[in-house]
Amino acid sequence: MSNEVVVSIRNLTKRFGKTVVFEDVSLDVHRSEVVAIVGPSGAGKSTLIRCVNRLHPFDEGSLQVLNHQLNKGSQFPSKQVLNDIRTRVGMVFQTFNLFPHLSVLENVILAPIEVKKVPRKQAIQQAMELLDMVGLSEHANKYPKRMSGGQQQRVAIARALAMEPEIMLFDEPTSMLDPELVGEVLDAIQRLAKDGMTLMLVTHEMQFAKEVADTVVIMADHRIIEKGPSREVLENPRTGRAQAFLKRVLNPVHATELEREVAVGHGGGR
Ligand SMILES: Nc1ncnc2c1ncn2[C@@H]1O[C@H](COP(=O)(O)OP(=O)(O)OP(=O)(O)O)[C@@H](O)[C@H]1O
Secondary structure, three states: OOOOEEEEEEEEEEEEOOEEEEEEEEEEEEOOOEEEEEOOOOOOHHHHHHHHOOOOOOOEEEEEEOOEEEOOOOOOOOHHHHHHHHHHEEEEOOOOOOOOOOOHHHHHHHHHHHOOOOOHHHHHHHHHHHHHHOOOHHHOOOOHHHOOHHHHHHHHHHHHHOOOOOEEEEEOOOOOOOHHHHHHHHHHHHHHHHOOOEEEEEOOOHHHHHHHOOEEEEEEOOEEEEEEEHHHHHHOOOOHHHHHHHHHHHOHHHHHHHHHHHHOOOOOOO
């Protein structure tokens, strides 16, 4: 990772109406850094990364993304700034959002041709290289509905990479997948990390976060409750809240017990 800060989040607060999603969140992301954001459901993880590429506006604080300073409030940046951010910051969602009427190859070449005006031949060549990278070059002419969820998600990754982004945001990219398909998507993300891509990744895959991320951020109770080097945070969390969260997610037996207690109407006191 370099010293260059490519995303600077300062005292950020986000509300939906009167509901506070998170407040006073600060985080710097350096070029080539891999930041995993973990935490209980509803903590605001997805909303935070959606603020980074301005899918959501924010209410207080400041946010710098690459060379763009984004303002608070509902005032949107100019179309030119927005386009620049969306081109240089790629995003992969939980759901794969591929165009069903286009082949895999057509899905990947669409934005480079339409948005970046890349000549078709060059776009195809680049797309084939990306599909090769995610292990799908033999599936270039297939349609999404004939592919597994893991394959579709890898196409979504290739499609985002086709815009040659400098930063990639991943919003729980494996949470819709059957367990046996999770590994192939995580492998593709790990390859990106090894190649020096800057990554912000919302995930529930703690082992992956520990192995691949430089930094882990734990969000809970509307704020960041811990952040630091991944092993340190995940193996020796300092705050009781982080310890309780990690105990629950890292110990499935405990989680099952909790679920059982909740199902029979106990366990509310924890
Ligand atoms: N567009 C929206 N309008 C209103 N409320 C929203 C919107 N998007 C998210 N929220 C609310 O904001 C809170 C945080 O949601 P968010 O999806 O960011 O959490 P999360 O930590 O990513 O959770 P999960 O792990 O379950 O995806 C939740 O209470 C959610 O209901």
